[in-house]
Amino acid sequence: MPIQSLKGALRALLLVAIFFAGVWSQSSGVIDGFLWYLPDVQYLAVQHLWLTAISGCLAIAVAIPLGIVLSRPSMARFAESLMQVLNVGTTIPTLAVLALSMSFLGIGTVPAIFGLFVATLLPIARNTYAGLKGVDPALMEAAAGIGMSPAQRLLRVELPNALYVIFAGIRTALSINVGTVPLAFLIGAGGLGELIFTGIDLYDPVMMLSGAIPTALLAIVVDALVATVAFLVVPRGVNPSRA
Numbered sequence: 298m299p300i301q302s303l304k305g306a307l308r309a310l311l312l313v314a315i316f317f318a319g320v321w322s323q324s325s326g327v328i329d330g331f332l333w334y335l336p337d338v339q340y341l342a343v344q345h346l347w348l349t350a351i352s353g354c355l356a357i358a359v360a361i362p363l364g365i366v367l368s369r370p371s372m373a374r375f376a377e378s379l380m381q382v383l384n385v386g387t388t389i390p391t392l393a394v395l396a397l398s399m400s401f402l403g404i405g406t407v408p409a410i411f412g413l414f415v416a417t418l419l420p421i422a423r424n425t426y427a428g429l430k431g432v433d434p435a436l437m438e439a440a441a442g443i444g445m446s447p448a449q450r451l452l453r454v455e456l457p458n459a460l461y462v463i464f465a466g467i468r469t470a471l472s473i474n475v476g477t478v479p480l481a482f483l484i485g486a487g488g489l490g491e492l493i494f495t496g497i498d499l500y501d502p503v504m505m506l507s508g509a510i511p512t513a514l515l516a517i518v519v520d521a522l523v524a525t526v527a528f529l530v531v532p533r534g535v536n537p538s539r540a
Contacts, residue, residue, distance in 0.1 A: 364425025
């Protein structure tokens with residue numbers, strides 16, 4: 298009962314906060330300011346999602362096969378060392394990665410996609426590797442006992458049991474990606490960062506929030522979409538949230 302009362306009180310406070318925020322924004326003209334920037338938000342949001350989609354798909358296409366290769370017994374001696382090489386993409390600040398990619402690839406979309414790809418790679422590869430290594434050895438022994446080849450064990454036993462962990466890595470990576478794309482504006486790739494950084498330069502809070510709020514919403518939406526796909530794809534009984 299105390300927990301339910303606390304939840305009810307928090308909901309009431311949230312509703313009150315939303316009400317007063319609406320009153321303040323209406324009286325201060327903030328809503329009119331957001332509506333003024335709405336065409337820019339729509340145009341830049343498409344650029345933002347396009348950068349996320351291209352770099353994210355490239356990272357998934359490379360990281361999952363890489364994680365599979367590193368999880369093979371023959372790679373056990375080198376897996377962690379190679380994973381530390383991938384870790385460079387996350388230890389170096391993303392802005393520095395973008396600057397380095399700009400030095401080699403010029404200004405615009407291509408270096409931005411490359412920098413975002415590097416920043417997104419590790420979580421997916423790490424989770425793919427961890428998910429495959431975490432498969433119950435008893436399942437592997439049973440699969441070998443009924444005569445499955447290594448390829449069959451990978452496709453029918455290991456990957457289905459590792460999907461939940463792999464999707465967790467994809468969710469993390471894409472959320473990071475969406476939040477990092479605004480930096481791509483600094484090297485001429487567009488996106489909602491144009492409103493954020495221009496608003497900061499001009500000391501225009503409405504312009505800044507017109508870029509920041511949609512970015513946050515896009516991260517939430519992308520995370521929810523990946524979670525929905527994971528719910529539909531992960532075999533029943535593998536996802537611990539369904540247990």
